Amino acid sequence: MKIVLFSTKPYDKIWFEPLSGQYGMEVKFLEPKLDEDTVFMAKGSELVCAFVNDILNDKVIAELKRLEIKGILMRCAGYNNVDLNAAFEYGIPVMRVPGYSPEAVAEFAMGLCLTVNRYIHKAYARTRDFNMNINGLMGRDLCNKTAGIIGTGRIGQAMIRICKGFGMRVMAYDVYPNKNLDVEYVDLDTLFSKSDLISLHCPLTQETHYIIDEHALSLMPKGVYIINTSRGPLIKTSALIQELKVPGRIGGVGLDVYEEEGDLFYEDHSNEIMEDEQLARLASFPNVIITSHQGYFTREAMQAIAIETMENAYAIEHGTELVNQVK
Ligand code: NAI
Numbered sequence: 001m002k003i004v005l006f007s008t009k010p011y012d013k014i015w016f017e018p019l020s021g022q023y024g025m026e027v028k029f030l031e032p033k034l035d036e037d038t039v040f041m042a043k044g045s046e047l048v049c050a051f052v053n054d055i056l057n058d059k060v061i062a063e064l065k066r067l068e069i070k071g072i073l074m075r076c077a078g079y080n081n082v083d084l085n086a087a088f089e090y091g092i093p094v095m096r097v098p099g100y101s102p103e104a105v106a107e108f109a110m111g112l113c114l115t116v117n118r119y120i121h122k123a124y125a126r127t128r129d130f131n132m133n134i135n136g137l138m139g140r141d142l143c144n145k146t147a148g149i150i151g152t153g154r155i156g157q158a159m160i161r162i163c164k165g166f167g168m169r170v171m172a173y174d175v176y177p178n179k180n181l182d183v184e185y186v187d188l189d190t191l192f193s194k195s196d197l198i199s200l201h202c203p204l205t206q207e208t209h210y211i212i213d214e215h216a217l218s219l220m221p222k223g224v225y226i227i228n229t230s231r232g233p234l235i236k237t238s239a240l241i242q243e244l245k246v247p248g249r250i251g252g253v254g255l256d257v258y259e260e261e262g263d264l265f266y267e268d269h270s271n272e273i274m275e276d277e278q279l280a281r282l283a284s285f286p287n288v289i290i291t292s293h294q295g296y297f298t299r300e301a302m303q304a305i306a307i308e309t310m311e312n313a314y315a316i317e318h319g320t321e322l323v324n325q326v327k
Contacts, residue, residue: 005049005050006034036060051074056072056082094325100301102155113254121289148192151230153201204234212239224251241281261292312324
């Protein structure tokens with residue numbers, strides 16, 4: 001079968017190219033993002049491989065059907081950007097790569113927390129300029145503080161292990177509590193009001209959209225750290241900015257994802273005037289660090305994503321069980 005990959009970068013080729021021969025698949029790499037304007041480029045392929053900011057709405061999926069696409073391969077864990085009803089209606093299976101490296105994302109989440117808490121981003125800039133003054137860089141111990149983990153799936157569990165390793169107390173919230181986990185489940189309001197560090201690890205759904213809004217923020221203790229490595233719209237950015245404007249209110253914010261990241265992330269905008277006022281405002285706070293959706297980006301994760309995606313393609317081609325199908 002022929003697979004067309006949208007939104008590709010040179011680092012995608014490194015992992016996919018060597019596998020194509022091994023799996024007997026032809027792989028075509030395209031740089032454009034998949035959306036209504038670019039979907040025609042899938043013509044001539046049997047499988048479409050997409051990433052986190054591609055747009056697979058009903059119109060795109062209808063066109064994929066017309067182009068006789070046999071399957072959608074998401075080379076990521078999340079699938080909030082796919083209209084699953086449309087895919088089901090048109091009979092196109094949607095495959096994903098769950099749990100390719102939960103540690104990659106959880107380790108990054110803790111990295112963001114350490115960075116904003118201890119101002120490592122500021123310290124780096126200062127010492128590069130031989131400014132060895134540490135005024136204003138004081139953080140807080142994480143040991144004996146409370147971490148609140150929202151979503152206790154693969155990444156949430158890895159984050160719980162890491163927080164415990166730091167000597168933190170951990171509480172969690174999940175719509176489906178995991179009885180096998182050694183963690184105290186609490187309701188959301190309790191988690192918001194009792195956590196020194198709040199880390200989001202749930203998917204983006206109708207229920208989790210703006211899970212951190214004005215109400216949630218109003219419950220959080222002074223000096224709270226908020227980390228989002230899941231999906232941007234879990235946080236209402238406008239509400240977060242209002243709280244960040246109050247001196248001392250928020251300890252730090254680490255964002256690997258952003259509400260409006262779709263047309264911004266993964267591209268170089270350094271020579272442009274930033275038109276997204278909210279992103280510009282967020283970046284202006286000394287205790288906010290923003291990264292460009294790179295939590296997953298380790299060698300181990302990239303390799304696992306490529307292998308699992310090819311396995312998913314193989315399963316569609318050979319009619320074997322679609323174990324990673326999104327249902
Ligand atoms: P998972 O499916 O293993 O776990 C998700 C957990 O969230 C489940 O336990 C589920 O019950 C829970 N959940 C669902 N609805 C909820 C709700 N309304 N409230 C609270 N919990 C809820 O997923 P995994 O692999 O842990 O990934 C979590 C998220 O991380 C993904 O959905 C994706 O958005 C994000 N992600 C980000 C990456 C990055 O590079 N920054 C890379 C990979 C995933």
